Amino acid sequence: MNKSDLIDAMAADAGITKAAAKAALESLTENVTETLKKGGKVALVGWGTWSISKRAARTGRNPQTGKSIEIAAKNVVKFKAGAGFSNAVN
Known part of the structure; x- marks a missing residue:
């Protein structure tokens, strides 16, 4: 959809x-x-919760060249499904 x-x-x-x-x-x-x-959380009871998690900077590797690269820190969105939503899907 x-x-x-x-x-x-x-x-x-x-x-x-x-x-x-x-x-x-x-x-x-x-x-x-x-x-x-703004760093807040959004919770819809029975459906789920969105939140922000901070991902730290890290060293990665370019698989084509094999060279090390620095991957910057960033915020990522997390979604945790609520019990009602999980039960409806399973």
């Missing part, structure tokens, strides 16, 4: 227009992104 398919499904399930479903989805993604940028 891609973004367009998700918007169509949301509109059909909620009985709203595709424009309203698109606005709701974009609002969700923007708010989650902004909260994570």
Whole structure:
């Protein structure tokens, strides 16, 4: 399922227009992104939690040349599925 398919499904399930479903989805993604940028956590009970984890700088190796390279530190997004979501999938 891609973004367009998700918007169509949301509109059909909620009985709203595709424009309203698109606005709701974009609002969700923007708010989650902004909260994570600020170092916060987003938790939807029963579905899951998004959080930020810091990945330290490290030395890697280019497999083509064999040379060592420095990989910069960065923040990565983590998602931990909630019990309800995990049970529904399994």
